[in-house]
Amino acid sequence: MNPQDNVYAYREPIWQRFRAPRHAGRLDGAQVLSTQAGSAATRSVLRLQIELDGERVARARFRAYGCPTAIAVGEWLAEQLEARPRAAWAAIDVAAIRDALEIPDDKAHCALLGEDVLRALQQQMKQPS
Amino acid sequence: MAVYFDNNATTRLDARVLEAMLPYLSGPYGNASSLHRFGRAARDAIERAREQVAALVNGRPKDLIWTSGGTESNNLALKGVCEAARPTRLLYGITEHPAVLETAEALRARGWQVETVATDGEGRVDWARFERQLAGGPLRLVSLMRANNETGVIQDVARAATLVHAAGAWLHVDAVQAAGKIAVDFAALDADLMSLSSHKIYGPKGIGALLRKAEVELLPLHHGGWQEQGLRGGTENVAAIVGFGAAAELAQQELEARGAHLRALRDRLEAGLRALPGTRIFGDGVERLPNTLQFALRGYEGEALLMQLDRKGFAVSSGSACASGRGEPSHVLLGMGIEREIAAGAIRVSFGKDNTMAEVEQFLALLATFAAAPAPAALRS
Amino acid sequence: MNDMIYLDYAATTPLDPRVRDAMLPWLDAETHFGNPASDHALGRRARAAVEQARAQVAQLIGAGADEIVWTSGATEANNLAIKGALEFRGLKGAHVVTSRVEHKAVLDTCRYLETQGTRVTYLTPQADGIVGVEQVLAALQPDTALVSLMWVNNETGAINPVEALAPRLRERGILFHVDAVQAVGKLPVDLARVPIDLLSLSAHKLYGPKGIGALFVRKRPRARLAPQIHGGGHEQGMRSGTLATQQIVGLGEACRIAAGALVEEGERLRGLRERLWQQLQALPKIHLNGPADRRAPGILNVSFAGAEGESLRAMLPQLMVSSGSACSSATREPSYVLRALGRDDELAGSSLRLSLGRYTSEAQIDRAAAEIIAAVRFLRELSPLWSES
Numbered sequence: 044m045n046p047q048d049n050v051y052a053y054r055e056p057i058w059q060r061f062r063a064p065r066h067a068g069r070l071d072g073a074q075v076l077s078t079q080a081g082s083a084a085t086r087s088v089l090r091l092q093i094e095l096d097g098e099r100v101a102r103a104r105f106r107a108y109g110c111p112t113a114i115a116v117g118e119w120l121a122e123q124l125e126a127r128p129r130a131a132w133a134a135i136d137v138a139a140i141r142d143a144l145e146i147p148d149d150k151a152h153c154a155l156l157g158e159d160v161l162r163a164l165q166q167q168m169k170q171p172s
Numbered sequence: 173m174a175v176y177f178d179n180n181a182t183t184r185l186d187a188r189v190l191e192a193m194l195p196y197l198s199g200p201y202g203n204a205s206s207l208h209r210f211g212r213a214a215r216d217a218i219e220r221a222r223e224q225v226a227a228l229v230n231g232r233p234k235d236l237i238w239t240s241g242g243t244e245s246n247n248l249a250l251k252g253v254c255e256a257a258r259p260t261r262l263l264y265g266i267t268e269h270p271a272v273l274e275t276a277e278a279l280r281a282r283g284w285q286v287e288t289v290a291t292d293g294e295g296r297v298d299w300a301r302f303e304r305q306l307a308g309g310p311l312r313l314v315s316l317m318r319a320n321n322e323t324g325v326i327q328d329v330a331r332a333a334t335l336v337h338a339a340g341a342w343l344h345v346d347a348v349q350a351a352g353k354i355a356v357d358f359a360a361l362d363a364d365l366m367s368l369s370s371h372k373i374y375g376p377k378g379i380g381a382l383l384r385k386a387e388v389e390l391l392p393l394h395h396g397g398w399q400e401q402g403l404r405g406g407t408e409n410v411a412a413i414v415g416f417g418a419a420a421e422l423a424q425q426e427l428e429a430r431g432a433h434l435r436a437l438r439d440r441l442e443a444g445l446r447a448l449p450g451t452r453i454f455g456d457g458v459e460r461l462p463n464t465l466q467f468a469l470r471g472y473e474g475e476a477l478l479m480q481l482d483r484k485g486f487a488v489s490s491g492s493a494c495a496s497g498r499g500e501p502s503h504v505l506l507g508m509g510i511e512r513e514i515a516a517g518a519i520r521v522s523f524g525k526d527n528t529m530a531e532v533e534q535f536l537a538l539l540a541t542f543a544a545a546p547a548p549a550a551l552r553s
Numbered sequence: 554m555n556d557m558i559y560l561d562y563a564a565t566t567p568l569d570p571r572v573r574d575a576m577l578p579w580l581d582a583e584t585h586f587g588n589p590a591s592d593h594a595l596g597r598r599a600r601a602a603v604e605q606a607r608a609q610v611a612q613l614i615g616a617g618a619d620e621i622v623w624t625s626g627a628t629e630a631n632n633l634a635i636k637g638a639l640e641f642r643g644l645k646g647a648h649v650v651t652s653r654v655e656h657k658a659v660l661d662t663c664r665y666l667e668t669q670g671t672r673v674t675y676l677t678p679q680a681d682g683i684v685g686v687e688q689v690l691a692a693l694q695p696d697t698a699l700v701s702l703m704w705v706n707n708e709t710g711a712i713n714p715v716e717a718l719a720p721r722l723r724e725r726g727i728l729f730h731v732d733a734v735q736a737v738g739k740l741p742v743d744l745a746r747v748p749i750d751l752l753s754l755s756a757h758k759l760y761g762p763k764g765i766g767a768l769f770v771r772k773r774p775r776a777r778l779a780p781q782i783h784g785g786g787h788e789q790g791m792r793s794g795t796l797a798t799q800q801i802v803g804l805g806e807a808c809r810i811a812a813g814a815l816v817e818e819g820e821r822l823r824g825l826r827e828r829l830w831q832q833l834q835a836l837p838k839i840h841l842n843g844p845a846d847r848r849a850p851g852i853l854n855v856s857f858a859g860a861e862g863e864s865l866r867a868m869l870p871q872l873m874v875s876s877g878s879a880c881s882s883a884t885r886e887p888s889y890v891l892r893a894l895g896r897d898d899e900l901a902g903s904s905l906r907l908s909l910g911r912y913t914s915e916a917q918i919d920r921a922a923a924e925i926i927a928a929v930r931f932l933r934e935l936s937p938l939w940s941e942s
Contacts, residue, residue: 048870050209061867067935083938086861086902090937106937110863114935174584174594181596182588182795185580193580197573197762208561208873240625240764243784243794271784271793278783371588371795376580378625378764378797393781394632395665396658405658406628407565407757409764412797478592487593 053111054145056119061111066121068104070094076167080159087113087153089160093124100124112150116157119144129168135161175531177488179372179524180321180349180464185415186374192418193376196411214410221417228420229351229366231358231383237400238413241380242348242369244393246271246315248382248404249344249365250279252390253313259283260310265317265327266507267295272315272346273503288507289316294458295325295508297332306339313342318350318361322504322520323455324464326354333362342388348372348380352423353461354431364388370412374525375419379412430525434463437523437532441465444536448543452514454505463524466505468517469543474501477519477542484538489520558917559873562758562910563707563735563852568803569760569911575806576762579799589796590787599798606805610767613808614733614752615743622768622788623801627734629781630753630768631658631701633792634730636666637778638699638751645670647698652676652684653893654708656732659701681844682711682894686718699728704736708890708906709843710852712740716747723748728776734758734766738811739819739849744769750776756800760911761807765800768792822850822909825918829853829907832922836929837941842891842904851909856891856900857925859939860932865905868928872921875906 049058070077070092081087087109094102103124105117123135140146140154176184196217219233226233239245250272254262264276266288280286287305290298297316306314314336319326329345336343344365347356352373358366365384371377384390390403397405423430442465445451450470469477474490481488490502505515521535559567579585579602587595589603607618624630639647651663653675663673674692678684684702693700700722704715715731722729730751736742737752738759744752752769756762770776770791784793830853833839842854857865866874891901907921933939 050870051867052209052212053867061864064935079937083899084897086899088937106935108859108932108936108938109861111867114864176595178588178591178593178595181591182586184583184586187581190580197568197576198570210873240629241794241797244625244782247782247784247793269784270786274783274786274793278780369795371797376797376799377795378800394628394658395661396628396631396656397661405661406626407755407763409625409762409800411762412764412800475592482593485594487587487591487595489591489593 054147056144057112057115057146060115060118060144064105064114064118066104066118066125067106069106070102070104074101076164078160078163078167080163081109081113081156083108086110087156089113089117089156091117091120091124091160091164093164098129100129109156110150110153112144112146112153113156115144116140116153120157120161132161132165174485174487175527175534177486177521177523177527177531177535179527180520180522181489182371182377183374183524184526185376186419186422188422189375189415189418193411193415196414214408217410217414218408221413221420224417225368225381225420226383228424229347229356229358229368229383230360231366235383235385237382237384237404238408239380239382239404240378240409241371242269242346242367243271243380245348245367245369245380245382246346247275248390248393249367249384250275250313250315251393252403253342253344253365253388254279254284255282256389256391257312259285260312261285261287261308262313262315263287263289263305263311264315265289265297266291267320267323267325267504268315268317269321269346269348272317276315289314291508293509295320295323295455295504296458297327299331302332303335306335306341311339311341313344315344315346317346317348318356319347319354319461320455320504321349322464322502322518323466323508324349324461324522325455326350326459326461329363330361337362349461349464352420352427352430353434353463355427358383370416370419373419373423376412376415379409379416381416426525431462433525434523437527437529438462438465440529440532441521441536444532445539448539454508454510454518464520464522466518466520468514468519469539470517472517472542474517474519477517480542481519481538486535486538489522490518556871557873558871558921559912560907560909560921561873561875562913563906563908564875565757565763566760566910567912568762569807569810571810572761572803572806576799576803579802585798589798590785599796602798603796603801606801609805609809610754613742613812614737614754614769615745616769617772619789620769620772622770622791623796624766624768624792625764626757626766627656627732627753627755628658630755630766631656631730631732632662633768633778633781634751634753635659635662635699635701637781637791638728638730638776639666639671640779641777642698644698646672646696648672648674648694648696649699649701650674650676650689650692650697651701652678652703654678654682654706654890655701655703656707656734659703659732663701677893678711680895681847682706682709682842682890683844683847684713686714686721689718690721693725693727697727699730701730701732703732703734704742705733705740705849705852706843706890707735708888709854709894710735710849711843712736712847712849715749719748735849735852738808738815739851741815744771756804756807759807759811762800762803765797765804767804818911819850822913825909825913825915826850826853828915829909829918829922830855832919833925835926840896840900842894842896853907853909854891854904855907856896856904857929858900858903859936860903860929862902862904864932865903865928868931869924872924875908
């Protein structure tokens with residue numbers, strides 16, 4: 044990936060994740076939880092999946108339809124869910140996402156999409172399966 | 173070899189300005205509206221030029237709107253300010269450029285009460301009358317030029333600004349001829365709008381600017397597109413904008429040197445003219461642009477004299493290039509109360525930075541032959 | 554940057570080196586800088602160049618030289634045509650017909666006129682993007698003063714039947730303005746034959762400089778306009794302001810060059826465009842925006858279901874393309890033109906406008922197609938909504 048390719052001047056944390064996502068994909072199986080936020084009409088949909096190994100997240104994967112920022116948010120969330128203990132997820136909100144990815148004001152809605160999908164996931168984990 | 177003494181009509185592009193423009197006349201430069209890197213490079217160049225032009229007159233870059241030239245700037249200022257409000261009154265100086273005069277008259281047809289601001293015999297605002305006029309009812313806008321294109325007479329627009337603001341109106345200053353020739357300070361003059369043109373300061377033709385304080389409500393002249401804060405739609409003329417920027421920066425850097433050089437040429441011409449019999453200098457004894465001298469030689473008709481000078485290789489004019497060829501005496505001189513016969517003989521010399529003292533001497537020597545010999549029939553009025 | 558592929562000719566074209574060479578003396582030479590309005594040798598020389606350019610522009614569109622009025626570009630030409638025509642006739646309360654997919658300069662001018670009491674009908678094109686003759690005729694009212702319709706749509710390339718429409722409007726005494734920015738120099742335009750009254754064109758869409766355009770104003774029968782820029786009475790009083798000689802010479806030369814190879818170049822571009830479209834067929838679920846046949850040769854507008862437009866563009870750094878008109882892309886809204894054609898937000902937002910031009914080669918087309926296909930596949934694979942069926 045050539046840094047020269049970033050001709051529309053996306054912030055580096057966004058650009059890297061958009062062009063080379065390491066957590067794109069889908070998971071199947073009984074231990075997989077899936078959530079989704081956004082809608083096609085708003086041209087932003089983020090789907091997040093995790094595979095649990097007891098309390099631990101073994102793998103996290105995302106799929107996204109949207110602009111490069113929305114895709115980068117998906118990748119970043121998947122990274123975080125694999126890296127952080129569940130107790131630390133609450134700290135992941137719009138402000139944290141925007142900080143980490145340097146998301147400008149006119150793309151703040153992409154960070155909100157990320158917070159929405161994560162909260163939905165947390166909600167699902169509270170429910171007895 | 174031709175001698176060009178018509179620099180108030182237009183100037184020759186400075187070689188350094190051309191150099192700055194060339195990259196934008198070739199290569200993969202894009203539409204400044206495009207989001208792509210090349211589009212952004214064009215946009216950066218436009219913003220840098222905006223800073224350069226604003227700096228020439230101590231304005232703020234964000235108050236500057238690009239236009240196609242001084243005429244459009246004047247149109248945008250007058251129509252844009254007036255049409256944003258219900259028709260009341262609009263005043264303009266009797267010696268203003270046709271772009272102001274004709275625009276104001278067009279606004280008359282749209283319900284505006286349009287009045288002229290009178291001047292004294294030397295072309296300066298008649299302050300006593302002006303103050304009475306200002307008190308004469310609701311007023312939206314006053315338009316006065318910083319320096320006159322024909323006589324070079326400099327107007328005390330700072331004084332006008334105080335009075336105009338006290339009357340609750342905005343002041344537009346046409347600084348097309350003044351900028352780059354004398355120091356023009358948008359902030360210090362306390363103007364609300366100011367027109368500028370590139371091709372009068374060794375920049376390219378086809379580009380100008382309007383400065384406008386943010387609090388002045390303005391409607392666009394051209395609708396369509398979001399460029400220039402929605403006030404002036406259309407794809408930006410990137411090369412010309414860059415050229416204007418470069419020309420403005422050079423004008424600022426070289427203002428004093430150019431001024432001293434022009435003044436020396438003008439003073440020599442003035443002294444030489446006074447030695448000829450029956451010379452009349454317009455705006456005599458008042459503060460004028462360092463490069464401009466408008467005069468009449470007794471017994472000579474301007475257009476015929478102009479033609480004679482042209483044949484001898486001297487490019488001068490009778491007044492505004494826009495109005496030339498109409499056979500009408502200058503409205504500027506008539507507005508100042510100069511008699512028609514005298515006004516009809518007017519010649520304007522406007523020097524540029526590249527003129528030389530030798531050229532002035534040649535010109536004076538030629539005029540002396542005209543004045544000494546019995547005038548050819550064609551030159552007699 | 555040598556491997557850049559420029560496919561945004563409908564937004565702006567690079568300056569043709571021949572045009573640049575024609576302009577340079579007027580920016581440089583000691584004998585060429587006069588004000589065309591000046592009455593001395595320098596002024597006359599500049600004026601002669603301006604008049605030669607006027608004849609060149611007129612020649613390309615089958616007009617008389619005295620029917621060409623210089624403007625600062627198409628935006629000003631469109632403003633002058635529409636506002637000038639209505640103002641001259643004092644028809645503030647009159648009725649105007651235009652379409653929803655016109656350029657912003659026409660739409661914003663019409664919206665302004667509405668605030669002044671003009672009634673405007675905005676026609677929605679047929680599904681293929683074309684505004685039909687009968688559609689326009691059906692919208693006419695007894696006090697319709699003006700119809701303004703683009704010859705070629707800048708986003709879809711749809712060619713409107715302005716040649717068939719013009720005589721129908723003429724016989725009804727209705728002024729006809731055509732924004733021909735995307736047509737002039739690309740399609741044959743013959744105003745000696747087609748009774749259009751007012752026609753706008755722009756230099757920087759035909760390999761000329763930015764900042765210059767022209768309005769054709771018919772002399773017989775005379776289309777009369779109120780000036781929109783007042784001043785020294787240049788351009789028969791219709792448009793004042795010092796003429797920018799170098800710009801005008803550039804537009805003239807650009808027209809001369811375009812006239813020389815109009816048909817051959819059209820055929821070449823049509824061939825390249827079809828080649829691109831054929832290659833893109835490797836992707837399922839792609840939609841052509843615009844008519845299959847009646848389309849300007851250089852424009853291909855495609856929606857790629859499942860691939861969001863901004864991401865698609867970002868995936869294609871070597872391609873300079875536009876999603877929607879460059880004038881509206883700053884706002885990143887889905888194209889209002891495609892929305893008007895009935896595309897939903899998703900499809901409108903997944904479109905690329907690929908516009909080909911003088912320097913487009915077969916090799917560039919093949920590479921562009923390969924890169925687009927790879928990018929669309931990547932984004933579709935990433936999308937949670939995508940399914941091939």
